[in-house]
Amino acid sequence: MKTSEIRSRYLDFFAKFDHTVVPSASLLYNDPTLLFVNAGMVPFKPYFLGDEPSPYKRAVSVQKCVRTLDIDEVGKTTRHGTFFQMLGNFSFGDYFKEGAINYAFDLVTGAESAGGWGFDADRVWVTALHGDNETIDLWQQAGIPRERIQERGLKDNYWHMGIPGPGGPCSEIYIDRGPEFGADGGPEADEDRFLEIWNLVFQSEELSAVRAKDDFDVLRPLPAKNIDTGSGLERVALLKQGVANMYEIDEIRPVIDKASELSGRRYGADPADDIRFRVVADHVRSGLMLMTDGVSPGNEARGYVLRRLLRRVIRAMRLLGVQDPVLGELLPVSRDLMRVSYPDIDQAWERVSQSAQAEEETFRRTLASGTVMFDTAVTEAKAARSTALPGAKAFQLHDTFGFPIDLTMEMASEAGLSVDRAKFDSLMKEQKDRARADAKAKKGGLSSHEAYRELREAGETPFLGYTDLGVTTRIRG
Ligand code: ATP
Ligand code: MG
Numbered sequence: 001m002k003t004s005e006i007r008s009r010y011l012d013f014f015a016k017f018d019h020t021v022v023p024s025a026s027l028l029y030n031d032p033t034l035l036f037v038n039a040g041m042v043p044f045k046p047y048f049l050g051d052e053p054s055p056y057k058r059a060v061s062v063q064k065c066v067r068t069l070d071i072d073e074v075g076k077t078t079r080h081g082t083f084f085q086m087l088g089n090f091s092f093g094d095y096f097k098e099g100a101i102n103y104a105f106d107l108v109t110g111a112e113s114a115g116g117w118g119f120d121a122d123r124v125w126v127t128a129l130h131g132d133n134e135t136i137d138l139w140q141q142a143g144i145p146r147e148r149i150q151e152r153g154l155k156d157n158y159w160h161m162g163i164p165g166p167g168g169p170c171s172e173i174y175i176d177r178g179p180e181f182g183a184d185g186g187p188e189a190d191e192d193r194f195l196e197i198w199n200l201v202f203q204s205e206e207l208s209a210v211r212a213k214d215d216f217d218v219l220r221p222l223p224a225k226n227i228d229t230g231s232g233l234e235r236v237a238l239l240k241q242g243v244a245n246m247y248e249i250d251e252i253r254p255v256i257d258k259a260s261e262l263s264g265r266r267y268g269a270d271p272a273d274d275i276r277f278r279v280v281a282d283h284v285r286s287g288l289m290l291m292t293d294g295v296s297p298g299n300e301a302r303g304y305v306l307r308r309l310l311r312r313v314i315r316a317m318r319l320l321g322v323q324d325p326v327l328g329e330l331l332p333v334s335r336d337l338m339r340v341s342y343p344d345i346d347q348a349w350e351r352v353s354q355s356a357q358a359e360e361e362t363f364r365r366t367l368a369s370g371t372v373m374f375d376t377a378v379t380e381a382k383a384a385r386s387t388a389l390p391g392a393k394a395f396q397l398h399d400t401f402g403f404p405i406d407l408t409m410e411m412a413s414e415a416g417l418s419v420d421r422a423k424f425d426s427l428m429k430e431q432k433d434r435a436r437a438d439a440k441a442k443k444g445g446l447s448s449h450e451a452y453r454e455l456r457e458a459g460e461t462p463f464l465g466y467t468d469l470g471v472t473t474r475i476r477g
């Protein structure tokens with residue numbers, strides 16, 4: 001079953017039950033608490049909170065999502081993309097737990113010939129918040145035996161955005177991929193064998209403070225009891241297509257094949273290379289979707305995320321042995337796969353390809369000038385039997401060659417070294433203080449040289465933005 005068909009089956013199923021089909025919002029949807037949309041519910045938040053009346057009682061969408069929080073998982077787990085599409089059905093004060101559970105069960109286990117996804121009911125496992133007997137009863141009535149319903153704590157089965165806002169208990173649906181994928185014992189025991197495909201959130205409370213996943217204050221019950229669900233399209237696709245991981249589904253795999261063709265290396269021949277192939281395929285697609293929605297590579301928060309994704313593609317391809325420019329080869333492959341669902345890619349294409357090309361040229365110059373110094377620093381550190389690259393070297397790479405610290409850290413880690421980050425940070429701070437003091441002394445403002453320095457330092461704020469990003473995108477962890 002093609003990814004596009006899984007998506008249309010989802011939309012058709014819920015449209016049949018009177019859900020209004022709502023198009024995906026832009027990844028840059030205007031929610032000041034988020035850098036990117038990271039769940040299907042984001043555009044509906046005001047309706048849950050009662051800030052705005054919802055124009056419909058029921059809605060269904062396929063929402064583009066970016067979760068930078070998952071970047072380090074990409075290519076290593078079978079199931080985390082930086083970009084993915086979240087299928088979601090929503091009820092605004094209309095049906096609640098019973099409706100959500102029955103709809104989900106019917107779609108997941110419904111026969112393919114009748115428009116369902118056709119999963120074997122014996123392979124379905126579900127979770128409920130500890131003590132949520134109503135949910136447990138409803139799943140049993142739907143046909144899931146008690147031994148395949150697991151109760152978990154707030155950490156796993158209470159959903160909130162990681163910030164004040166809507167929240168509620170949730171119930172997740174998992175598919176057992178079989179004993180060859182890991183240990184028995186349900187999702188509680190092994191989330192690789194038991195693949196989470198769908199989260200049903202019972203949006204019923206407003207939180208006034210959130211300190212951790214399982215530590216928050218409830219302000220009030222929401223004006224209505226709502227349903228917010230999210231199912232990962234790529235995860236359903238990987239199961240329906242019988243491939244090993246989400247990067248091998250029909251919408252992504254051809255990018256791996258292109259990378260393999262460019263590098264002359266075979267996907268599946270070497271585990272370290274395979275991770276690189278998957279990172280390339282994932283990031284090319286995220287980059288394409290972000291640029292289509294209007295992001296340009298840069299040093300501010302959103303632009304910096306994009307820059308980092310594109311640069312990781314270029315570096316992964318270098319590690320696969322490709323020195324020539326790659327984005328102009330890889331992006332069109334992803335474009336041809338994604339344009340079917342997102343025709344606006346074609347309108348944006350001219351701008352997207354130019355922007356990517358310019359970024360690749362800039363980065364190639366950066367690498368060309370800094371790599372010799374980086375390699376020398378690594379050789380010296382190793383000769384001195386050190387496990388860390390000195391902070392002063394990282395600073396020099398940043399100051400003279402424009403290597404962002406995360407680039408230095410990634411390259412060092414590939415060479416088996418860490419970076420003396422504390423020293424680097426203190427040198428950065430010294431430099432900043434010096435520039436400030438100079439500026440004050442002159443009163444007349446910054447010299448152009450100093451102004452340039454300040455600008456470059458401003459370029460480092462996104463690095464902080466990164467950790468912030470981790471917090472703001474910490475949704476449904
Ligand atoms: P996981 O535990 O696997 O990280 P999650 O619990 O963080 O997933 P939710 O926040 O519940 O995920 O999101 C709803 C659904 O979206 C998940 O059930 C999953 O199918 C899908 N999903 C979440 N994160 C990703 C991702 N990084 N890539 C692809 N699909 C995802
Ligand atoms: Mg979940």
Ligand code: MG
Nearest residue numbers: 172196476477
């Ligand atoms: Mg989960």
Ligand code: MG
Nearest residue numbers: 070475476477
């Ligand atoms: Mg997660």
